[in-house]
Amino acid sequence: MDTGQMNVQRQNGVALWRQIADRIRTSIANGEYDETGKVPPEFALAEQFGVNRHTVRSALAALAQEGIVRSVQGRGTLIERKDRLNFPISQRTRFNQGIGDQAREKEGLLLHSAEEPATADLAARLKIKPGAPVIRLETLRKADRRPVSRSTTWFPADRFGGMTEAYRQSGSITVAFRTLGLADYLRVSTEITATHADNADLADLELSPGAIVLVAKALNTDTDGVPVQYAVSRFPADMVQFTIEN
Amino acid sequence: MDTGQMNVQRQNGVALWRQIADRIRTSIANGEYDETGKVPPEFALAEQFGVNRHTVRSALAALAQEGIVRSVQGRGTLIERKDRLNFPISQRTRFNQGIGDQAREKEGLLLHSAEEPATADLAARLKIKPGAPVIRLETLRKADRRPVSRSTTWFPADRFGGMTEAYRQSGSITVAFRTLGLADYLRVSTEITATHADNADLADLELSPGAIVLVAKALNTDTDGVPVQYAVSRFPADMVQFTIEN
DNA sequence: TATGGTTGTCTATATTAATAGACATTTGAG
DNA sequence: CTCAAATGTCTATTAATATAGACAACCATA
Known part of the structure; x- marks a missing residue:
């Protein structure tokens, strides 16, 4: 591509070092440095982005903090981790299945659970009466020890009262449903948006600010469409x- | 909700005013201020986010620059624009159809076109020989005068040589295909990711930095799967x- | 028309981000 | 062993970000 300066914005509320860190992180995820296994030298990055070498160092320090790279004096900045998981979305979307063999070790953690009345919006989606009891699960899913998603999930309480315990034991929604007598279910709609990470995201997903x-909002039904x-x-x-x- | 201070990160490469601007923009899009049609007063926002009023003013100034709000001395900060378009993705995904009646005025602009040899990746996706000629279209789509997408699209040149002219005249891929003798086509896969806006995004989509x-990568085939x-x-x-x- | 609520403007100060340059330290290869 | 190529550290300076307080200007309405 072009070797000249490219694409960093000044004075717009996003620090240069963060923009550069994000760009490098993306380049790593896209496999652009796979041949060497290293990020280009600091002075080369500085020239590429048109900034001072110290600014690049700030960016690399942030990536090192995330565990993505590791700088070694005299050698360079080595890539430690490089991953982008693919989630197929279909009528039979299942988290664990979808990950497939992209990760060896899969884990589902229950952060919190509660029973509460359904809000108007939620009731409309689940086709229950507003205020009817629902079970809310806050879960965190990991692949190879890295957090990959944080979910809030609601179930009609009258039908799936034992969901909390079933999920806690299995760490899988699919298995929990089966335990509660639901052998199969279908994904009927998924809404996808994107936003900046909030505080809870930063903590649970181990992200860096910015x-x-x-965000995926999903509705599942049983085979009768309920x-x-x-x-x-x-x-x-x-x-x-x-x-x-x- | 809670009225206390909430959720802004300090010293992490994203300026407070930008974080706050992003949060307010999201709140507006979610309809949280629909009752009044106004954003809460500056001092209230300052307290809510736990920052100085001047910092909130910087955030509101950025949103005013985007045309989302307009501040009027003595009255408050009025919401000017509030929109989130929904794009259904299915086997028959069509841009203009998908927008439906969410916008009155739809427009497709041709920014640039070129004929070039297919890269290895592109050739694999289009199932043609690497280096075979393809037509590349850079297009911008608008709804009610607001840019809503910026696309780079490739077509096999041997089959759709007249694509540039056909699109320029109609502003629609579907119509252009029909002109060139392809009555129907199917969406077979869509990959969705998210990233920060780059310079071209900022310019074409009229966004603010950060x-x-x-990003949606889509593959369409004819009814024979080609x-x-x-x-x-x-x-x-x-x-x-x-x-x-x- | 008086008043409370709101945005606009100004000054001052402290902290953080970015630039600039010099030089030390470590590693790998010849 | 020596040298080139990296990263590590230090000092100094400038620009952007954030806080603080005071007060002016404006609008709606009671």
Whole structure:
């Protein structure tokens, strides 16, 4: 590509070092430095982005903090981690299945659970009466020890009262549903947006401030078309992508 | 909700005023201020975010620059624009159709076109030989005068040689395909990611720095399953959402 | 028309981000 | 062993960001 200065914005509320860190993180995820396994030297990056070498160093320090690179004096800045998981979205979307063999170790953690009355919006989606009891689960999913999504999930309480315990034991929604007598379920709609990470994202997903999260709102029904689950999941945008196959 | 201080990060490369501007923009898009049509007073926002009033003013100035709000001395800060377009993604995904009646005025602009040899990646997706000629179109789509997407689209040149002219005249891929003898086509896969807006995004989509773009990579085939089009489209994340219906 | 609520403007100060240059330290290769 | 190529550290300076306080200007309405 062009070797000249490219694409950093000044004086716009996003520090240069953060813009550069984001760009390098993306380049790593895209495999642009796969041949060497190293990020280009600091002075080369400084020239490429048209900034001072110290500014590049700030960016690399941030990436080192995230565990993505490791700088070694005399050798260079080595790439430690490089991952973008692919999530297929289909009628049979399942988290664990979707990850497939992209990760060896899969984990589902229950952060919090509660029973509460359904809001108007939620009731409309689950086709229950507003104020009817629902179970809310806050979960965190990991692949190879790295957090890949944070979800808030609601179930009609009258039908899936034991969901909290079932999920805690299995760490899987699919398994929990089966335990509660629902053998199969279908994804009927998924809404996808993107936003900046909020405080909870930063903590749970181990992100750095300014990071982007992909937000997916999903509705699942049983095979008769009765809604069984509504979920809002947040994914680190630099680690995942969604694929829709028709 | 809670009235106390909430959720702004200090010293992390994203200026407070920008974080606050992003939060307010999202709140507006979510309809949180619909009752009054106004953003809360500056001092109230300052207290809510735990910052100085001047910092809030910087955030509001940025939103005014984007045309989202307008401050009137003595009255308050009025909401000028509030929109989030929904894009359904299905086997028959069509831009103009998808927008439907969400916008009155739809427009497709041709920014640039060229004929060039296919890269290895592109050739694999379009199932043609690497280096075979393809037509590349850079297009900008608008709804009600606001830019909503910026796309780079490739077509096999041997089959769709007249694409540039056909698109220029109609402003629609669907119509251009029909002109060239392709009555129907199908969306077979869509990949969705998110990233920060780059310089071209800022210019073409009229965004402010630090904004987020949703990136969709789509492959279309004819009814025989032969690839006819590969496109990479970028959407302002605070203006659009994707919906997948199964 | 008087008043309370709101945005606009000004001055001053402290902290953080970015630039600039010099030189030390470490590593890998010849 | 020596040298080139990296990263590490230090000092100094400028620009952008954030806080603080005071007061002016304006609008709606009671």
